[in-house]
Amino acid sequence: MVVNINQNSTSFDETLNVLRFSALAQKVVVLSAPAPWDSAPHRPAMELALIIDEVVVLSSPAPRDSAPHRPAMELALIIDEVEARRFRGRKSSLGWEQSLTDLKEEEEGEEEEEQMEETVLEAAADDTVEDGQTLEQRLLQITKLSELNQQKNRVIEKLTSTLNQTIEDATRERSVMESVRTELKEARDQGEEARDQGEEARDQGEEARDQGEEARDQGEEARKRPRNSSDKETAPAKRRAVLEEEVWRLHEENDKKEQTICELNQTICRLEKQLQKKEEELQKRKEDLQKKQEELQMKEKEKKEELQKKQEELQKVSPISDEAQLLQSFIS
Known part of the structure; x- marks a missing residue:
């Protein structure tokens, strides 16, 4: 009977069963395998082959008077010892496989950790780039807000100067x-x-005119009188001349006063026209001033609302204000 002992671990149990139920073994053949001698899967088969090589190979059947079951018993003992060694080898192979599995798991864990670290580093780099872009955008927004604030201040100053003027x-x-x-x-x-x-x-003048008329009447009466009464008429004639001069003087003064009154009336009319014109201009100025005040109030209200919105945006930006300042100082 020829039994081939295969070194493959999958055929190991089949080989043992063949040896266990065979009475005698005439030849043991050990097949060569590509696996090394000390590899874990082939080690029990190699040990079994070495043990079976020690068995005495019988060239002929045993005589009738010899113990027919002695080789079978020895073979059974050998197989039991092989099984014990296989169990120990299996335990050692299991330990070695467990250690190899642990080593592989450790290597896989290290690889996973390295991959996770690389992923974390890539994510951190992406976050840093995004944070830099966000900071640049926030810095640009802050610059625009400062420019708008300066424009608002300039407009307010201009409106204030116009209002003061x-x-x-x-x-x-x-x-x-x-x-x-x-x-x-x-x-x-x-x-x-x-x-x-x-x-x-x-x-x-009217009184002087009356007196002049009276003197004229008296003069006419004196003319009508005889010449012997000339001495008596001298006094009224002189009085009439004085009264006539007084009348002319009063007429001249009256004319001058009337002229002065006319001039004063003209001056009053001119001043009234100037006053009316100034009042109209003042009313127009008041209306313009009121319109400018309303425009200033509207613009100031709009600027306040815009400034409030910008302040709210700045409050949203405030968590990264320190980083924005650092970035601004770095850019400057």
């Missing part, structure tokens, strides 16, 4: 109007005084 012009025009009103009041007072004086002069 308008207030100064209105104050100056108001003072001019007050002076015009004062002059107009003085002119009216002077006109009334001149009118009163003219009326008095007119009254005096």
Whole structure:
């Protein structure tokens, strides 16, 4: 009987079963395998082959008077010892496989850790790039906000200067109007005084005219009288001449006062026209000033709302304000 002992671990149990139920073994053949001698899967088969090589190979069947079952018993003992060695080898191979598995798991764990570290580093690099881009965008927004704030301040300063200039012009025009009103009041007072004086002069002129007419009547009566009464008529004639001169003087004064009254009336009309014109200009200035104040209030309200929105955006940006300052200092 020829038994081939295969070194493959999958045929090991089959080989043992063949040897266990065979009575005698005439030849043991050990097949060569590509696996090394001390490899774990082939080690039990090699040990079994070595043990079976020690068995005495019988060239002929045993005689009848010899113990027929002795080789079978020895073979059974050998197989038991082989099984024990196989169990120990299997335990050692299992330990070695377990250690190899642990080593592989450790290597796989290290590879996974390295991959995780690489992934974390790549993610950190991506986050850093995104943070840099976000910081640049926030810095650009902050720059735009500062420019808008400066523009708002310039507009407010310009509007404030315009408002101050308008207030100064209105104050100056108001003072001019007050002076015009004062002059107009003085002119009216002077006109009334001149009118009163003219009326008095007119009254005096009328009285002088009456006296002149009376003197003229007396002169005519004196002419009609005889010559012997010439001495008596000398006094009324002289009186008539004086009265006539007084009448002419009063007429001249009355004419001058009437001329003065006309001039004063013209001055009053001119000042009234100037006052009306100044009042219209002042009213227009007031309307313009009110419109500018309303525009200034509207613009200031809009700027406040815009500034409030920008402040809210800045508050949103505030968690990265320190990084933005560092980036701005780095860029500058």
